Amino acid sequence: xxxxxxxxxxxxxxxxxxxxxxxxxxxxxxxxxxxxxxxxxxxxxxxxxxxxxxxxxxxxxxxxxxxxxxxxxxxxxxxxxxxxxxxxxxxxxxxxxxxxxxxxxxxxxxxxxxxxxxxxxxxxxxxxxxxxxxxxxxxxxxxxxxxxxxxxxxxxxxxxxxxxxxxxxxxxxxxxxxxxxxxxxxxxxxxxxxxxxxxxxxxxxxxxxxxxxxxxxxxxxxxxxxxxxxxxxxxxxxxxxxxxxxxxxxxxxxxxxxxxxxxxxxxxxxxxxxxxxxxxxxxxxxxxxxxxxxxxxxxxxxxxxxxxxxxxxxxxxxxxxxxxxxxxxxxxxxxxxxxxxxxxxxxxxxxxxxxxxxxxxxxxxxxxxxxxxxxxxxxxxxxxxxxxxxxxxxxxxxxxxxxxxxxxxxxxxxxxxxxxxxxxxxxxxxxxxxxxxxxxxxxxxxxxxxxxxxxxxxxxxxxxxxxxxxxxxxxxxxxxxxxxxxxxxxxxxxxxxxxxxx
Amino acid sequence: xxxxxxxxxxxxxxxxxxxxxxxxxxxxxxxxxxxxxxxxxxxxxxxxxxxxxxxxxxxxxxxxxxxxxxxxxx
Ligand code: SF4
Ligand code: SF4
Ligand code: FES
Numbered sequence: 269x270x271x272x273x274x275x276x277x278x279x280x281x282x283x284x285x286x287x288x289x290x291x292x293x294x295x296x297x298x299x300x301x302x303x304x305x306x307x308x309x310x311x312x313x314x315x316x317x318x319x320x321x322x323x324x325x326x327x328x329x330x331x332x333x334x335x336x337x338x339x340x341x342x343x344x345x346x347x348x349x350x351x352x353x354x355x356x357x358x359x360x361x362x363x364x365x366x367x368x369x370x371x372x373x374x375x376x377x378x379x380x381x382x383x384x385x386x387x388x389x390x391x392x393x394x395x396x397x398x399x400x401x402x403x404x405x406x407x408x409x410x411x412x413x414x415x416x417x418x419x420x421x422x423x424x425x426x427x428x429x430x431x432x433x434x435x436x437x438x439x440x441x442x443x444x445x446x447x448x449x450x451x452x453x454x455x456x457x458x459x460x461x462x463x464x465x466x467x468x469x470x471x472x473x474x475x476x477x478x479x480x481x482x483x484x485x486x487x488x489x490x491x492x493x494x495x496x497x498x499x500x501x502x503x504x505x506x507x508x509x510x511x512x513x514x515x516x517x518x519x520x521x522x523x524x525x526x527x528x529x530x531x532x533x534x535x536x537x538x539x540x541x542x543x544x545x546x547x548x549x550x551x552x553x554x555x556x557x558x559x560x561x562x563x564x565x566x567x568x569x570x571x572x573x574x575x576x577x578x579x580x581x582x583x584x585x586x587x588x589x590x591x592x593x594x595x596x597x598x599x600x601x602x603x604x605x606x607x608x609x610x611x612x613x614x615x616x617x618x619x620x621x622x623x624x625x626x627x628x629x630x631x632x633x634x635x636x637x638x639x640x641x642x643x644x645x646x647x648x649x650x651x652x653x654x655x656x657x658x659x660x661x662x663x664x665x666x667x668x669x670x671x672x673x674x675x676x677x678x679x680x681x682x683x684x685x686x687x688x689x690x691x692x693x694x695x696x697x698x699x700x701x702x703x704x705x706x707x708x709x710x711x712x713x714x715x716x717x718x719x720x721x722x723x724x725x726x727x728x729x730x731x732x733x734x735x736x737x738x739x740x741x742x743x744x745x746x747x748x749x750x751x752x753x754x755x756x757x758x759x760x761x762x763x764x765x766x767x768x769x770x
Numbered sequence: 771x772x773x774x775x776x777x778x779x780x781x782x783x784x785x786x787x788x789x790x791x792x793x794x795x796x797x798x799x800x801x802x803x804x805x806x807x808x809x810x811x812x813x814x815x816x817x818x819x820x821x822x823x824x825x826x827x828x829x830x831x832x833x834x835x836x837x838x839x840x841x842x843x844x
Contacts, residue, residue, distance in 0.1 A: 271790070272788075272791055273786075273787060273788030273790070273791055275835075277788075278787050278788065281786050281787065285786075508782060508785060509780050509782075509785050509789075509790075511780065511811075630786065633782055633785065633786045634786060636782055637782055637783045637786060637818070641782065642781040642782045642783065642813065642814055642818070643781075643782045644780050644781045644782060644785075644813035644814065645781065645813045645814055729785070729786070729790075730790065731790070
């Protein structure tokens with residue numbers, strides 16, 4: 269993934285930084301209403317027809333950035349929302365189509381090409397239920413204002429002259445969860461959605477976005493009574509630039525008010541040990557194969573689209589949950605903020621009481637900027653030593669399978685297992701189909717929703733090829749090579765016992 | 771020929787606003803053009819509010835897009 273920062277991404281990040289600043293200075297109520305005008309006025313570059321429309325879109329984006337469903341609070345002003353921020357219902361669905369922004373996706377779904385022969389039958393004209401097709405100078409045209417995108421004309425044309433354009437969001441969704449309706453508004457069918465976030469990246473108009481908890485996290489950090497822990501996903505290495513060392517980021521997190529900072533790779537060590545043993549146990553009991561469970565999109569893909577093998581998925585919790593449960597066990601009052609590359613973790617966290625908030629790397633970056641922290645100039649550094657190289661290698665595709673292989677090798681059980689791994693939802697779907705049909709020669713399948721694994725996640729900021737190498741380098745520097753040697757991980761895993769299960 | 775000195779800021783603010791894209795744009799120039807450029811990264815150009823920032827032969831431009839940067843140096 270190249271992670272190109274488009275003008276729209278910049279706009280979104282400016283919203284995040286502004287909201288973070290207002291919250292820090294206790295000026296949210298006072299200033300939020302003026303933010304759309306500040307960011308989109310006659311002097312700023314324009315992405316849509318006029319600054320008023322731009323501002324309407326910004327309002328929706330701001331509501332999402334504040335952590336709320338813009339549809340649910342459609343009629344509430346920003347200032348009203350800011351006043352009631354602690355009372356309003358937080359957004360559970362996370363990924364949303366912003367109706368004002370999507371409104372005019374300029375893609376005409378059906379177009380008649382030069383291949384039109386102006387045939388006598390005019391099959392397209394008679395097929396159209398809305399009389400949207402007109403014949404002008406020996407050629408058929410679609411009146412796009414009338415077209416309801418039913419596709420009947422395309423089927424009807426005997427010359428194949430009618431072209432179907434698929435909207436980028438529809439094309440991006442591998443599970444057909446997005447449909448554009450009559451009014452040409454895209455909408456997400458949440459029953460079908462697996463939360464992969466591909467649609468968020470695909471829309472060139474920024475009309476599909478995820479909600480954030482930036483304000484909520486800053487408020488936690490500001491409250492002297494609350495102890496807030498940061499738990500950072502293994503893929504954090506290099507996200508703020510190849511020159512920013514992991515230790516600097518840790519020191520900065522402490523500076524902005526986190527009490528403790530832990531590597532989620534410690535949770536991954538625990539998960540690796542658990543999952544390796546679970547795998548052997550299940551195979552010995554006669555189960556033909558097991559799939560990994562640490563990527564929530566992959567797991568959701570199995571549960572929703574391959575229910576016949578849902579019981580073959582590992583029941584071990586994800587590294588995020590393992591670590592959060594562990595820390596909450598010793599300190600139930602502390603708050604837990606997961607920081608990662610992932611949108612679907614926001615959905616996973618909604619279902620888990622042990623995670624209090626989720627931030628993506630880009631959201632964290634915006635918080636740091638709002639606080640005036642520049643990591644490239646940062647001097648402090650804190651040692652990071654929670655995890656083994658095993659846990660740290662969970663960040664990229666193939667990492668999990670390889671770690672489980674190494675654990676079982678230590679125990680002399682490696683020969684029992686045939687490993688395979690797959691990344692990217694389309695590929696995952698294909699591999700699972702083969703698995704169901706008995707055509708995939710493996711008995712452990714690692715699946716990652718994002719291309720390249722979590723380093724390629726939608727909330728990441730760097731080219732995943734670069735960060736994969738940096739992650740591997742960081743893993744090589746771990747105190748232990750094997751998860752087995754991380755005695756703390758093994759003890760903690762055992763002390764959690766059932767809490768390691770979904 | 772005198773080399774252009776292009777300093778791209780990779781401070782956190784500029785990083786968020788696409789410093790990597792600026793670097794990639796310069797690196798993507800064809801060989802002979804690239805040879806006439808000395809590309810450096812710097813930690814801050816004190817224009818954080820206008821990020822992303824670059825300094826070309828001593829003069830700061832912020833904000834700047836990859837397209838604008840390429841225009842200025844070719
Ligand atoms: S499954 Fe992925 S691409 Fe499809 S709607 Fe859900 S988040 Fe978007
Ligand atoms: S691969 Fe990683 S970042 Fe991507 S959806 Fe799965 S857990 Fe999230
Ligand atoms: S971070 Fe780039 S100018 Fe300061």
